[in-house]
């Protein structure tokens with residue numbers, strides 16, 4: 677599962693894969709479908725209780741909680757926070773925090789490099 681923190685939209689977004697069974701040429705096949713969802717987060721770092729309640733007990737809720745803690749540790753929600761630069765190209769334009777729930781690694785990436793990361797994670 678990959679997570680993103682989008683400061684402008686005030687949202688933590690998740691991308692994950694879910695197996696979906698469908699019929700193809702008379703056979704049942706299972707494909708992995710990419711899904712997305714998001715949870716609102718205030719400028720001060722408070723997660724929306726309503727959004728959290730709707731995913732209570734899921735893997736997503738656990739991953740968001742880990743990501744949220746990592747963002748708090750990084751001081752992202754403090755007033756004097758200086759936005760980070762893209763890990764790959766160093767731009768400060770449109771940079772978002774990306775989090776991998778398996779490695780629990782927080783990386784800052786611009787939109788271009790976040791997309792590349794997303795593609796690498798297709799497996």
Ligand SMILES: [Zn+2]
Pocket residue numbers: 762763764765766767785786787788789
């Ligand atoms: Zn970049």
